[in-house]
Amino acid sequence: MTDAGKRAYSTPTEYHERVTPNHEDQFRQFIDDSSSDELSAALLVNLVLDPTVNRDALRLRVDALADSCPAEVPPWAFLESLGFGGQGQPPISLAHSRLADVLETGQGLSISLGVLLVHVARRQGLEAQGVNFPGRFLTRVNELLVDPQTFRPISKEACLKQLTDMPPRDPFAVATSRTIALRMLNNVKAQLLEEARFDQVLEVLGYQMILLPNNSELYFERGQVWELLGAPDAAKQSYAKVVEGASDSGLRRVAQRKFDGVEDGDTVWH
Numbered sequence: 001m002t003d004a005g006k007r008a009y010s011t012p013t014e015y016h017e018r019v020t021p022n023h024e025d026q027f028r029q030f031i032d033d034s035s036s037d038e039l040s041a042a043l044l045v046n047l048v049l050d051p052t053v054n055r056d057a058l059r060l061r062v063d064a065l066a067d068s069c070p071a072e073v074p075p076w077a078f079l080e081s082l083g084f085g086g087q088g089q090p091p092i093s094l095a096h097s098r099l100a101d102v103l104e105t106g107q108g109l110s111i112s113l114g115v116l117l118v119h120v121a122r123r124q125g126l127e128a129q130g131v132n133f134p135g136r137f138l139t140r141v142n143e144l145l146v147d148p149q150t151f152r153p154i155s156k157e158a159c160l161k162q163l164t165d166m167p168p169r170d171p172f173a174v175a176t177s178r179t180i181a182l183r184m185l186n187n188v189k190a191q192l193l194e195e196a197r198f199d200q201v202l203e204v205l206g207y208q209m210i211l212l213p214n215n216s217e218l219y220f221e222r223g224q225v226w227e228l229l230g231a232p233d234a235a236k237q238s239y240a241k242v243v244e245g246a247s248d249s250g251l252r253r254v255a256q257r258k259f260d261g262v263e264d265g266d267t268v269w270h
Helices: 014-019 022-032 038-049 055-067 075-081 099-105 110-123 156-161 177-194 198-211 214-228 234-243 250-259
Strands: 130-131 138-141 144-147
Touching: 014 099, 014 214, 022 177, 022 198, 038 055, 038 099, 038 110, 038 177, 055 099, 055 110, 075 110, 075 214, 099 110, 110 177, 144 234, 177 198, 198 250, 214 234, 214 250, 234 250
Parallel strands: none
Antiparallel strands: 130 138, 138 144
16 A cells, blocks of 8 residues: 555545545536436546546537448447457556547547447437446447447357356346446546555545445445545444445445444544
8 A cells, every 4th residue: 555545634624625526516417417328427437537628528529420420330330440449458547437538549448438339329320228237338239239348249148158256137237327427437446446546536436425325335435445544433434334224234244343343533524
């Protein structure tokens, strides 16, 4: 852990002076706006990563890209012909979650590329949706599953064969715009954790908790991050929320152990 990643906070005010989430209102507007689509979710995540981005201008760029797709060319073949594709060899970076960077380089995570594919397909008049497949974001264009990492059609059987864990009840469920925002933020969070940027992880968790209120797993994650930031009282308050509200008895037990194992501090957090 780096010194930059772990900082002790003596008061809530000190935390908010150092790290103040700037986009909470935008996330609430995203939820309340019935016109928020998959592209809106990706643009919002881009804003988190780059507060200077002009989302309206970026949407116009994506519209122009989509409108240049010939009617006779499948949208996935069109994007592949322009050089769009998976992020290639590691290292994965935050740029792969920033739509502006994806447009410039053609490289992105499957969910970033999937959002582009869905948007291009819809501008062509096709039915298109994101598919919330575990560990691997997919798209559906009309009735065809397409892997946005390779821009190739893929069968359900081939997807299921690649799963190492038991799949959820509906592994091919439609990914709503809110689901896409949450999933993209998960990718951002993982990258920030790898870089020990714990302040920013806490900020991303705050946005996810707007999208998914009262989620016990997010509270548990927040407790872990508060520990990394040197704020034991805040960590215990987060773990207490899990103990009080989690429907998963296993998660409640783990949270109770974490609560009991955190040394008391001398601050009260709200």
